[in-house]
Amino acid sequence: MLGTYAAAALICVASLWVGRAVLLLAGSGVWTWLEPMVGFGILLTLAGATAWIWRNPPATGAVLVAATAAAGLTGAPRPGCAAAVGRRGLWILAILGVTLAVPLAVGHWTLAGADPFDLHLAQVEWLQGAGVPSPAARNALGPAALASALAVLPGIDAERALLGELVAIVLLSGLTAVAAIDHLRSASQVLAAVLVALPYLVASFLLMGALRPLIEAMVVLWTGVALLRVERRIAIRPGSGHGLGASWRVALPALAVAGAAFFSNSVAGLVWPIAITVRWSLNRPAVRRAVRLRALPQLLHRRAVWLGVALVGGLALLATVVPFSVALEGAGATTAPISPAAGLGFWPFDGFGPRTSAGALVILGIDVATIGIALLWWLRRREAAVPVAFGVSLVIYLLQPFFAADYARAQALAILAPVAMLVVARPLLEELSSVPTPLRRGRPLLRSGDRRGFQRTAWAALAVAFFGAAVWSTVAAF
Numbered sequence: 001m002l003g004t005y006a007a008a009a010l011i012c013v014a015s016l017w018v019g020r021a022v023l024l025l026a027g028s029g030v031w032t033w034l035e036p037m038v039g040f041g042i043l044l045t046l047a048g049a050t051a052w053i054w055r056n057p058p059a060t061g062a063v064l065v066a067a068t069a070a071a072g073l074t075g076a077p078r079p080g081c082a083a084a085v086g087r088r089g090l091w092i093l094a095i096l097g098v099t100l101a102v103p104l105a106v107g108h109w110t111l112a113g114a115d116p117f118d119l120h121l122a123q124v125e126w127l128q129g130a131g132v133p134s135p136a137a138r139n140a141l142g143p144a145a146l147a148s149a150l151a152v153l154p155g156i157d158a159e160r161a162l163l164g165e166l167v168a169i170v171l172l173s174g175l176t177a178v179a180a181i182d183h184l185r186s187a188s189q190v191l192a193a194v195l196v197a198l199p200y201l202v203a204s205f206l207l208m209g210a211l212r213p214l215i216e217a218m219v220v221l222w223t224g225v226a227l228l229r230v231e232r233r234i235a236i237r238p239g240s241g242h243g244l245g246a247s248w249r250v251a252l253p254a255l256a257v258a259g260a261a262f263f264s265n266s267v268a269g270l271v272w273p274i275a276i277t278v279r280w281s282l283n284r285p286a287v288r289r290a291v292r293l294r295a296l297p298q299l300l301h302r303r304a305v306w307l308g309v310a311l312v313g314g315l316a317l318l319a320t321v322v323p324f325s326v327a328l329e330g331a332g333a334t335t336a337p338i339s340p341a342a343g344l345g346f347w348p349f350d351g352f353g354p355r356t357s358a359g360a361l362v363i364l365g366i367d368v369a370t371i372g373i374a375l376l377w378w379l380r381r382r383e384a385a386v387p388v389a390f391g392v393s394l395v396i397y398l399l400q401p402f403f404a405a406d407y408a409r410a411q412a413l414a415i416l417a418p419v420a421m422l423v424v425a426r427p428l429l430e431e432l433s434s435v436p437t438p439l440r441r442g443r444p445l446l447r448s449g450d451r452r453g454f455q456r457t458a459w460a461a462l463a464v465a466f467f468g469a470a471v472w473s474t475v476a477a478f
Contacts, residue, residue: 001109003156005097007164010150012093012171014068015039016085019256021071026252033089033179034229036172037222037260038253042067044215045259047149048142055127061149085175088186092174092193099198100167103207103478110159117162117209124148124158142263143211166206166214173197173218173418180225180386181426184433191467192425196221200473201343201417207477213411215264216272221418222257223273224389227280231385272393272415280388341367343397343413344420346469348476370424370466377427386426389419421470428463432456 019039023032046067050060085093104111111117123144128151147161156164174197181192198206205213254273261269341347344367371390378387397412 001101001105003160004104004109004163004167006153007147007150007156007161008097008167008171009164010153011040011043011146011165011168012036014043014064015168015172017068018042018071022252022256026249032229033175033177033182034222034226034253036175037218038256040168040172040218041256041258041260044142044146044263045256047145048140048259048263051127051141051145051148055129057127057145057148057152060127060145061152064146064149088178088189089175091186091190092178092197093171095190095194096171096174096197097167099194099478100170100206104163109163111163111207111209112159114208116205116211120144120147120162120209120211121158124151124162128158140212140264140266142260143215145263162209162211166209166211169211169214169218170197170202170206173202173214173221176218176222176225177418177422180228180422181429184426184429188429188433192422192429195425195467195470196418196421198474199343199345199417199421199470200347200477201338201414203474203477204342205411205414210411210414212264213414215260216269216411217415217418219257219261219269220272220276220389220393220415221422223276224386224419224422226253226257227277227385227388228383231383235382272396275396276389276392279392280385283384283388338410338413340364340397340413343417344368344371345424345466346473348469348473366465370462371420373462374424374427377431378423386419386423390416390423393419424466428459428466431459432463 015036016039019035019037019042020031022038022042023035043064046063047060050063054060112121120143123141124147127141127144127148143162143165147158147165150156150161150164151158174193177193177196178189181189184192202214202217254277258270258273261273339347341364344364346367347363375387375390378384393412393416397409397416400409400412
């Protein structure tokens with residue numbers, strides 16, 4: 001237990017520290033809940049790149065320590081991590097940490113025997129110079145490289161390091177979710193962050209030790225929330241959106257998160273954030289004008305366009321040179337199809353395979369209806385970033401049968417789960433709160449006046465039913 005949580009604490013503290021430095025370099029002097037994931041992306045990128053160049057865990061650890069030390073040279077006032085996260089963040093970390101301790105303690109602090117976890121363990125052992133150097137061991141080295149660097153420390157072996165990384169991913173996901181709901185009351189923020197960080201399918205994949213889809217799920221969540229923050233900034237200061245590309249430094253946070261996606265899932269990991277960003281960008285009138293056929297020659301004269309094309313092309317070429325794969329043979333229980341309802345909110349059944357019973361169909365209907373109401377709530381407020389992240393991820397999941405096997409479809413559904421939970425959680429909590437929406441520019445779903453009491457009762461009933469079922473489903477998975 002101590003080794004596992006020591007590894008998780010080291011990752012979280014370093015992520016907070018490095019993320020603050022990156023945002024300062026990007027020109028943001030104000031603390032934001034997006035920073036922890038940015039720091040984690042830097043750590044994962046540096047670990048994966050170092051492991052490719054030199055299969056030496058102590059060297060990887062030295063690079064990470066150097067990067068963390070360099071983050072302290074920004075010269076800005078740096079409060080302690082606890083002060084930066086605040087009381088709400090500490091409650092989120094504590095609740096998630098205790099919740100994760102229960103299934104791990106029951107399993108005597110091991111996930112050995114689960115195929116995804118054993119694959120990552122084999123990668124760590126290969127990086128340490130042991131095991132057979134099979135092609136599978138060389139695939140997507142980011143998560144294994146970070147764990148191998150932690151395993152150099154006394155009291156933390158390879159298994160504890162991997163478990164600690166799993167715990168850290170869940171903790172950082174909870175902190176990232178707060179960036180979308182930081183205007184709510186503290187209790188509502190804590191509840192929503194815990195549910196977003198640990199929905200049913202994420203809990204199921206965590207207990208199989210599947211690091212890759214959990215990291216990608218955090219990337220998707222971060223992308224949607226970051227674009228939501230940009231939307232609010234543009235709405236408050238309409239002219240601010242035109243200067244987003246004025247400096248290369250503003251791209252640093254996004255590049256850090258893209259590095260986490262690439263070094264854990266190769267080029268395939270970039271599909272989600274790029275597709276979400278492109279689709280969201282098409283909502284901006286200036287972007288639509290720029291991509292018109294008549295404006296194409298002018299667009300091709302921009303250096304930023306060619307830089308982006310060169311970057312994506314270079315990563316694709318790198319993926320062909322360095323062994324990479326997101327495939328996983330023998331994925332245990334996930335070789336069978338998974339019901340879509342398992343990723344849309346809650347699934348109280350034993351096992352997550354598709355069911356044709358009346359109860360399963362009712363649950364699927366409730367999930368779809370609840371998400372439909374929630375999406376309408378978001379769009380009426382003209383905040384499209386999180387719905388776009390959900391919609392693009394849903395399309396990628398629906399396209400999976402044309403390209404991949406059952407395990408890849410299960411991964412895509414797990415990647416969708418946290419942002420789906422955020423889509424529902426914020427409307428339910430905000431409608432029951434007296435705190436106003438930051439940008440309430442649309443009309444409510446029901447008119448005020450004599451129907452206000454009915455509206456509040458309906459939202460309360462939906463919130464109790466949905467949150468209760470979501471909590472029960474996660475407990476059932478554990």
